[in-house]
Amino acid sequence: MLRPMTEADLPEVMAIEQATFPLDAWSEGMMRGELAEMPRTRHYVVALVDGEIVAYAGLAAAADQADVQTIAVLERHQGAGIGSAMLTALLAEAGRRGAREIFLEVRADNPRAQAVYRHFGFEEIGTRRRYYDDGTDAIMMRRGLGD
Template identity: 50%
Template sequence: MTAGEITPFPVIGAWTLRRATGADLDRLVALESEIFRSDAWPHSLWRSELESPHTWYLVVVRADAPAEVLGYAGLLSLPHAHDADVQTIGLSAELRGHGLGRALMGQLHAEARRRGIREMFLDVRVDNPVAQALYRSFGYEQIGVRKGYYQPDNVDAYVMKAVL
């Protein structure tokens, strides 16, 4: 693939993945609040994530309604680094169980490989076994615990790592 070439994103059933844009900001903030009620990212953080040259975000949209954001995932990688972080991943309740979380993770890993990343890291709530199972299926292993990481709920996070 050459610089500037567009990566084709998959279509899964009635949904497709595409790069997130600033036009998605309000819907991302609203969806984040639906998914992560107590510890949702604020508007200002989402704005900085979308504007950062070091992040790469995808959204899940209906194939027939490309402005209707129903899921998202993001990657953070610094120039010349060999490691990257999964910043976030979330799906509306209606999209869970259709393989879209797997599709998002697959695309994050593909982009990380394109950037020369060798190791991926993420944090996941200890009380979210579904997400943990998804991450393990991509080769992530628990390497630590962050006590009280998710606030205000005071829920611990597992730190997980995968070698690409």
């Protein structure tokens, strides 16, 4: 089940953030800043399994452009379609907000995530060298909405 993220979710969300992105996790302050922009320019959701938050995702949207800010799924729940369900929800929200295209960055060393994004119609448009804190490159991807 997906629902909007709230500040009350932050302890569980931050634990997932640390577990999923140990080398470049966002701080709680950064996440609070994102939530402070809901619903104006941000849309964050959490995914629950048996009442436990097991994943979260976020979108930034302004004018006719949107960006997937983050998607994180606890390792033991990966491969169950949760990430795809959240990405589907983000794409739908971007469309509701009038976005004509959506962008994201994905780690160059994460072929599994890259494959998911390609499955959803994202195409590689460039590379951001040493984008992540540990020096890993980011692959920039784009998808038109309505494509």
